[in-house]
Amino acid sequence: MTIFSAALVLAAATSPPAPITVDSSAIQERLAFVRDFRMDITEGQTQAAYVQTHHELLDLYWRHLANDAAPEMQRVTLLPRGSRFSACGRARARNAYCPESAEIILEPQSIGKRQTLSRNVRQRLIALTILAHEWGHHVNHSSSRGAFSNREEDAADWRAGRYLAWLMDNGALSVKDFTDAANLFFSIGDFHLQSPHNNPKARYTAFIAGVEAEGVSSERQKGWVMDTAETFSKVLPLNPESPSKRIQARVYRFEIERGGQIAGNILTGLFGAASCALGSADRCVNSLQQVGKAKPDGWYRLRKLSLDCVNRSFDIEGDGIRRQPLRNDRKGQAQRIANRTCPALVADFKAVPVPTPR
Structure with a gap:
């Protein structure tokens, strides 16, 4: 082994490991x-x-x-x-x-x-x-x-x-x-x-x-896009020849439902009051400790969104709300989908203002 090759071996042995x-x-x-x-x-x-x-x-x-x-x-x-x-x-x-x-x-x-x-x-x-x-x-x-x-x-x-x-x-x-x-x-x-x-x-x-x-x-x-922290969308293939100029998309939207929480807390409150009136002190204390513990339901829901680029409106299937203007989506998802896709269908499409995150 030459001095040069020996130096290379030594350098390789002492050199720091490659960064991860x-x-x-x-x-x-x-x-x-x-x-x-x-x-x-x-x-x-x-x-x-x-x-x-x-x-x-x-x-x-x-x-x-x-x-x-x-x-x-x-x-x-x-x-x-x-x-x-x-x-x-x-x-x-x-x-x-x-x-x-x-x-x-x-x-x-x-x-x-x-x-x-x-x-x-x-x-x-x-x-x-x-x-x-x-x-x-x-x-x-x-x-x-x-x-x-x-x-x-x-x-x-x-x-x-x-x-x-x-x-x-x-x-x-x-x-x-x-x-x-x-x-x-x-x-x-x-x-x-x-x-x-x-x-x-x-x-x-x-x-x-x-x-x-x-x-x-x-x-x-x-194909999925994270539109906001609470929403994802996957736009279905566009049809530029369609006279309706509508966009269909599958969307995830995080929604909170407090109806179950309110009902649960009312029921535990009534049960607690009854336990205190009719039961022992321990039972009363245990019942009252459960009051206020009912949780709101919250989850990402998978829905279908229909968006009209000409009329600048959108509708989400199954949410119980009629078709509404793009500007009304508080989550900002409909506006982002429109700004991303409508220019390919409507030449003079003007961008929709996106709401400021709360």
Whole structure:
């Protein structure tokens, strides 16, 4: 070996490792696994493998890829269900993070026992959402709480939103799975003062703020566009020859329905009053503690939107509202779809003002 070749070998051995980027094989191989995941035990595609791969991706994302990446962040240990933390009082926990030992215990099955979830929310998505939230606690502890400096749980939800947006932006999470994840965040919010988590609307707001902070392009969404933080659209093929100059689209819109919450709180209030009048003191106290805990329903709904470029109006099927002017869409989705697509159908189409986010 010559002095020159020996120097090259020494330089290669002592040179720093190549930086981790989104194009690194360590990232792309894991993204491909979760993107194409189908439960198949014979091929090693199990629920545990899916969760472990996301655990590794979360480490790579927060250590190397996030805008506020922390390369020196402590490693996290993902413990199997039924485990005890090695610190934090050695408690047996479900879906929790221990900052003293940097450990996460994941047991998503317990969520279904305590919360009412849509039957269409798959177990793997529940596990992903909880894992991203618990990892958010670890990053908060190791770095900062970012935009939610005074609210630990909201900060963890914010970081979970960032990670899921990154997955979506890299084609590893479909719009359908993303909307299910957002629905999950809303449905498991604890809407009472005794809980360390915030109310469902606040949890959803923090989650979506994380999505906006990360940003999602439409390149890998199979025709779907994220119009606003609360809306997605997929415009059906246009017909320039159609005299109606109408656009048809499938849309996701996040909607809040408080009717069930109001009715639930009225019923628990009446039951509490009856318990105090007729029952024991303990029963009275227990009943009154349930008052005010009914939660509003909130979810992304998949609907059909019809938009008329000439008459500058739109209608959303099934929302109970008649066709209305484009300017009336408070969410700003109809205006954005019109501004994006109507110029191809109407030569002199004038852009519709978009409402300012509230």
